[in-house]
Amino acid sequence: MSSIAMQGGATGSGTVTLLAPVTNTNRTINLPDSNGTVLTTATAGVPVNGPAFSAYNNATQSISSGTFVKILFQTEEFDTNSNFASSTFTPTVAGYYQVTGCASIAAAGATLFITSIYKNGAEYKRGNDFRGVTLSQAQQFNTALVYCNGSTDYIDIYGYNSGVTPVVGSGSAVTYFQAALVRSAT
Amino acid sequence: MTLYDKIKALYPELTDSDFLSTIRLQNDSDGKGDYIAAWDHPTLTRPTEEQLA
Numbered sequence: 001m002s003s004i005a006m007q008g009g010a011t012g013s014g015t016v017t018l019l020a021p022v023t024n025t026n027r028t029i030n031l032p033d034s035n036g037t038v039l040t041t042a043t044a045g046v047p048v049n050g051p052a053f054s055a056y057n058n059a060t061q062s063i064s065s066g067t068f069v070k071i072l073f074q075t076e077e078f079d080t081n082s083n084f085a086s087s088t089f090t091p092t093v094a095g096y097y098q099v100t101g102c103a104s105i106a107a108a109g110a111t112l113f114i115t116s117i118y119k120n121g122a123e124y125k126r127g128n129d130f131r132g133v134t135l136s137q138a139q140q141f142n143t144a145l146v147y148c149n150g151s152t153d154y155i156d157i158y159g160y161n162s163g164v165t166p167v168v169g170s171g172s173a174v175t176y177f178q179a180a181l182v183r184s185a186t
Numbered sequence: 187m188t189l190y191d192k193i194k195a196l197y198p199e200l201t202d203s204d205f206l207s208t209i210r211l212q213n214d215s216d217g218k219g220d221y222i223a224a225w226d227h228p229t230l231t232r233p234t235e236e237q238l239a
């Protein structure tokens with residue numbers, strides 16, 4: 001039978017306490033058969049239960065041609081930390097977020113469709129575009145890694161197109177906005 | 187007529203590339219409408235409010 005050895009630190013005077021949870025059920029913690037360091041919720045760079053959300057546009061949105069227009073996302077699919085409101089993501093945990101925006105835009109005679117990630121009201125990362133190809137509808141996808149300071153930084157999705165009387169399409173599959181913490185700031 | 191249409195009427199030579207680089211029209215979907223967020227065109231001057239009225 002293998003065994004567990006407990007060993008104090010070579011220096012230092014602190015006491016490490018293993019605290020049992022409040023429960024009436026027996027539990028078993030399985031340790032991995034490998035060397036390494038146990039991660040905790042305070043370990044630098046580990047995004048444990050960080051904010052994540054997904055929202056989509058539930059009503060068509062008329063926008064102007066030749067103009068970067070903030071896309072509206074009225075319906076939340078999930079918002080784990082209540083950081084999404086008014087189509088804007090303002091995370092309250094500092095760190096690096098994988099942000100994704102997708103917009104379906106219909107416009108007659110358009111030669112250009114773009115979905116862009118905005119940070120703090122300014123364009124931050126522009127997605128690919130259909131340039132020089134005349135289309136009446138296109139679905140544009142954009143994703144980027146964005147650092148947010150956990151207090152004032154906020155993220156929006158903007159759309160741009162060059163067609164006539166453009167309209168942003170609705171639906172969870174075609175016009176959506178998502179983000180999740182992938183690495184904490186520390 | 188949108189802000190974009192008014193500017194294109196004033197400066198027909200402008201192209202999509204201009205509106206994606208030196209000129210930025212923006213709408214924050216806050217009910218305030220389209221506005222010029224940036225005008226850094228090297229030769230064409232920013233239109234006045236009177237020209238855009």
